[in-house]
Structures are given as C-alpha cells and as structure tokens.
Amino acid sequence: MKRPIVTVPHELLRFVEVDWDIDWRGQSNGDTTGGNSAVVFNKFPRWIGSPSLFLDTAAMAMWRTVRAQAQGRLGIYKLTMIDPVGFDGDRSQQPLGFAGGGLFASGAGFAHDPLCFADSDAPAGATRIVISGAEHSPRPGQIMSHQMWPFVVTSVEERAGGVCALEIQMPLRGAIARGDPIRLQGQGLFEAVEEGMGRSSYGLAMVSRPRLSFREVLNR
Template sequence: MIRDIIDIPLPFLRALTVDWRPDWRGQPPATGTDGSDQVVYNAFPRWVGAPQLVLPPEMVGAWRALVLRGQGRVNAYRVRMVDPVVSPVWSGAGWREVWSAWQSGLYVEPRPQMPCAAPAAAGATSIVVDESALSRPITVGSFLSYQDWPFAVTGRSGSGAATTLQVELLRVAIPAGAQIDVIARGVFLASGDAMGLPAYGLDRVARPQLDLVEWITR
C-alpha cells in the first residue's frame, strides 16, 4: 500500500494534553510452572500519542482540510512531538502573528538541529552530539529524532561540542556529522477514520483529539 505523508506544521500543534510515550509491545504476562511471571516482547517498539489540540476559529477550516487529506487511515502524518514543558519551542510571537505569516506563505518554521559528533549504531544507549550552536542545552526527558525516527533523552554529561546523551529507542544508525532534529519528528498513522476531525460549540474553538501510532513499516 502506497501512503502519502501529510505534514502537520508546527502552528497547528497547540496542545491541551501531551502524552507521547513508547509502546514496548509486550505481551500480557504469563505465569510459569515455578510461579514466576514471564513477559514476552516479540514486536518492534513504536511511539504512540493521543494529544488533544486547541484550535481557534481561524485555524479550524485549514485543519479540517489537512485531516481530510489523510483520508482516515489511508495516509500518514508527519508530526512534531511537541512537549512545551520539557522542551519549549515557541518564540515570543503570538499565535495570531504566526498564523498570519503561515496563511500568507511567509512563515518559516523553526527547525533547530545539532550534528552527531561520532557515529552511533542502531540500538545504542548513548550518542555524542555538538550542542554548542543551540540556544539552550538538551533537556533530560526530551524527544529528538533523526530522519523522522524519534528517540528519548534519559541522561546527559559533558557540554558543548562533546555532549554525551543517554538515549532510549534509537532504532536507526546515525553517521558522524548527520543533523539531529531538536524538535522531534515522527511519522504516524491514525487509529481510526474519524481521528482529528474538528467539532466545536458556541465558542467556535475546536479541540480535536488525536490518536496516533508510529508507522514503523514505512
């Protein structure tokens, strides 16, 4: 099946709730003959999330058009895994200013990146990066990505051009010098055909609920 990837720009990702998490894909525990519990992991882990967005009236039509392009579960979505508490990404500009720029084709989405200072193999639990050009150090607990494959930061040591990050779910190799996205991006599928379609009441503010599962067979 050939899927298009629908890009969800950053201005839409005004989240009321943030709950990105790994789905380790473990099977229900079974009790062995000796009374011990056994948990089996026999599938590739993936990221899932069900963020709820809040969209002012000006954004509702454009959001509806974007979701309709997804055709339910037919196509996929490239989503920024925004976590405003751990890794704030918004500038001082208000959403109206950002939205006006987006509508007029003048919006330039921030995409901070940093180079991987040494090659890292798939499955590695640490990577060395050069964060000297970033506006702030990488935060423990934040999400990063390489070529739309997200991973999480679980610890750090060092600084500047020789920062070591402990990571989880690094599922692809990263060559030396490759650029890592500081605002993590992943490619996700909708869990249902009606996911994300906006509804609103008298306040005309839509609060669409997403339910996303990472597309790992792409």
C-alpha cells in the same frame, strides 16, 4: 497503494494535553510456577500519543484540510512532537529573518528548526550518542529524533566545547553518521488509530478541542 504523507503545520500544534509514550509492546505469557510474571517481546516498539488540540476558526479549517489530505487511516502524518516538559519550543520558535534581520512584508520569517549534530558515528541499535552544536543543551526526558525516528534522552553528560554524550531509549533504529543533523524537538511519522480520528465539532464559541490518537508508522 502508496500512502500519502501529510505534513501537519506547526501553527496547528497547540496541544491542550500531551501524552507521548513508547509502547514497548510486551505481551504477558502468564505466571511461572514460582509466581513470577513472564513477559514476551516479539514486536518492535513504537511511539504512541493521544494529544488534544485547541482549534480556533482558522485552525479548524486548516485541520479539516489536513484530515482530508490524509484520507482517514490511509495517510501518514508527518508530525512535530510538541512536548513542553521535555523541550521548551517557545525558546526556539522565533522566526528567522534575512541576513540583515528583516522579515517578509507580512511580518513572518523562515521557520526555525532547532538542531544539533552528531559528533561521532553511532550504529543502529545504539543507546548512546554524542552530539554537538546544540542551540540549547538537551535534558533528560527530552524527545529528539534522527531522520524521523524519535527517541527520548535518559541522561546527559556535558563535555567541553559544547559536546554532550546522551543515553537514549528506544535504541537507534537507523545508523547515525558524524555530522548528521539531529532534531532537538522530535519529529516522526504517525498514522491514525481510528478512522474518524480528529473529527472536530464546534458551537457558538467557534472553537474545538478534538482528541487525536496516533501510533508510529514502522513500515516505511
């Protein structure tokens, strides 16, 4: 059965807590006779996270719609990895207007998608990429992504002309060609760990703070 992909609207992503992390999926193989621990890595690493949302009345209805479209654990959530520590999204979330600067009658504009571009090719498995054209210079700890595969920046070497060489983890899971767009704010495909994930309850205050539980989808 084909799994539905549901895009989580950016306006829903008001996280109260964020804990994005890489699950390297190492398994203990016991201790050696010398007293050293042995760890076996026989599965692909993946991103995990259990952020909690803040939902008001309108957002609760929207989130209920998203969950219904996902159909429990069947669906795949296309999700922007909001992470204020690694990337200050507030600097890049101002709506874009038309050429003359005007917005729609509602006051809304086009969604802003902060990007940079690959300055050279990089093969799958690479842990170093070179980028240019970034609206804001990347920084260590920032989560970025290419074609919905997130990675974290571990070091930044700034060069002339707005070019930066980045050390990254986890290694690239798909090749990058020169000129490819790379998201400065990571985006990935995730599934619910639990069937009832994100079920929200509310009282007289009409607000809800559901705890989510995501893991990255590797089979695509």
